[in-house]
Amino acid sequence: MALLALEKVSKAFPGVRALHDVSLKVEAGEIHALLGENGAGKSTLMKILCGIHQPDSGEILIDGKAQHFSSYRRACAAGVGIVFQEFSLIPGLSVVDNIFLGREPRNRFGLIRHGEMVAQAQTLFERLGIDIDPLIRVHHLSVADQQFVEIAKALSLNARVLVLDEPTAPLTPNEVERLFAIMRQLREQGVAMVFISHHMEEIFEICDRVTVLRDGEYVTTLNVIDTDAGALVEQMVGRRVDNIFPERQTPPPTDDVVLDARIRMAGRKHTDHIRLARGEILGFAGLVGSGRSEMALAMIGAHPVAERHMRLEGDSVALNSPADALKRGIGLLPENRKQQGLILPFTCADNISINHLERFQSPAPFISRRREQEAVEALMDRVRVKAPGSDTVVGTLSGGNQQKVVIARWLERGCRVLIFDEPTRGIDVGAKSEIYALMKTLTAQGISIVMISSELPEITGLCDRVLVFNHGHVVAELAGDDIKASTIMTHATRQISLDNPTGASDKPAATLEHAS
Structure with missing residues (x-):
């Protein structure tokens, strides 16, 4: 039984059919790529999973049990976390305050247990194998470390399903390798991950299976080891794209x-x-x-x-x-x-x-x-x-x-x-x-x-x-x-x-x- 299953999900906005009968299954301890051109429905599907949009039809199942997420908070409570392409952190707050924002542990007098928050944040960072000061303000962090704070924030919700939407876009090659090392650790810990990326080489380096969407519809699901970049691009765009670069012409004279x-x-x-x-x-x-x-x-x-x-x-x-x-x-x-x-x-x-x-x-x-x-x-x-x-x-x-x-x-x-x-x-x-x-x-x-x-x-x-x-x-x-x-x-x-x-x-x- 898949840890996460989306079955025949459909969604329409005024004048636009965003999704039609789309299905997706992700196993525990799997990194599952979600591919498609811009406008294929990837983000809409993930926003439905996270309670940001409501589906017109279809079901969300976790451990085989049907779920209805009326809000992002309810999805988080059920163990679904998302790292958005554009960060949701507050730069002027500390790392620990960002991680626990809106759900700070309190004592019987209603006072925040700040020491407990710091200890939990340090435990999260140890789990991820990264060294970040929980008390530093977010705007002092590198883009990569901000990305890791987003992941820690999702895991602090006890997320069993983690959505990573273009997580490597702002990262250097070394930082991408750090991120992939963390993803491999999470895979070993049984976390199910949905990975969205436009970089084919990343799909083949880190993912186990890949599902392709096109024009809001499900196309196919394949084992990464059984396909190649050309075949995936053809599934995405509906045609063979042998060379995305125009034919090289004689270069212009450099003296002009x-x-x-x-x-x-x-x-x-x-x-x-x-x-x-x-x-x-x-x-x-x-x-x-x-x-x-x-x-x-x-x-x-x-x-x-x-x-x-x-x-x-x-x-x-x-x-x-x-x-x-x-x-x-x-x-x-x-x-x-x-x-x-x-x-x-x-x-x-x-x-x-x-x-x-x-x-x-x-x-x-x-x-x-x-x-x-x-x-x-x-x-x-x-x-x-x-x-x-x-x-x-x-x-x-x-x-x-x-x-x-x-x-x-x-x-x-x-x-x-x-x-x-x-x-x-x-x-x-x-x-x-x-x-x-x-x-x-x-x-x-x-x-x-x-x-x-x-x-x-x-x-x-x-x-x-x-x-x-x-x-x-x-x-x-x-x-x-x-x-x-x-x-x-x-x-x-x-x-x-x-x-x-x-x-x-x-x-x-x-x-x-x-x-x-």
Whole structure:
């Protein structure tokens, strides 16, 4: 008998059928992957399991007994815990206060037994094999440690079923290995886990079985050992996807320079030189914390520098703020699109036109909604945003379509240089291929792209040239056949002299833990 069973679960929202007769079974001591494109119904199914949504039909069974979770609290009481993709911690509170928030143990006078809470938290961390001070405030923790606090919070509820929704998205490779070690311990302790991830290699490393959903319907359940990535992708998208990267074209000439930057970061002695050609995809590679994103932000005036000399189309320009960069035609697609790139409660039209409403004034200061709608819908067609219309609230779209809305905004602004920071984070494999194809289409139109990515297959599959960062500096430039994962990692992990980073020794760094 399965520890957890969801049987023929259906759920509809106004105008949308989210789930139809979906079933899922997870055994005790099993890590069960749940796969599907964005919009396939994974999150809805898990929210039903956790009492956040109520099913229209179907059953939830734990140990064969039917359950009805009218709230998240009732699901927790029954032993179901969830680690959400976006943390639910309160940064200003201590670790122990976050773990026991709203259910603090009290004495007969109603006073909180704080010492008991600390002792229980320490026991949880010992069980997980991690060393975190229960009294430290959450905002002082690394992202990885915050993730482990979320897991401890779920286990403090005596969770026998644990849902992990994209838990590795914010983690470095070393931190992912720590998380997987904890998951293996929990598996040995009989905890049933549902693991949601868009990274196929993670599925094959940590999971026992995998269930695939497509368009809100159950497709199949397979033993991980009996399948491969290509077969799973085909089940997810309904077609064979042999190569998600566009066919490599002849790289553009590097002498047609659109952007030339000489930047010395604050506190550094060495000046880095970055050149971006017209119609080129230039990759920024390196370990998380190697300085890739900081360099991109410095290029648009959003990060402090000691020196910055910028030339656009051969002309010297002062880019002292993102507003200056935008006026010069440089747009940023930030790593965290939900917090920094979009206004989620606004419509697609509002998000696309918000930076250049003056274009639609007729007469000033009034906005012509007709002109705005025509321009926005043309852009949405150009970048292939899948939405009912321009008046669709952007927060209801999938991650891939949200990313396209940000791209559409900068195209409307007339940007000729786009900086993509982790462009496919949290995006399913089908949407990834669409983003890759769109990037190639844009470069064919003469737009230049800087792409920052932690996924080496993206770097090697898309980029015309690659700059490798290590300890805040560019340490290598790769092109053509030299753009290989092994070569990138060799440069990204070796010890360097900060006075002469490009003359680094061949000795590998002692650890993959990295400083910014």
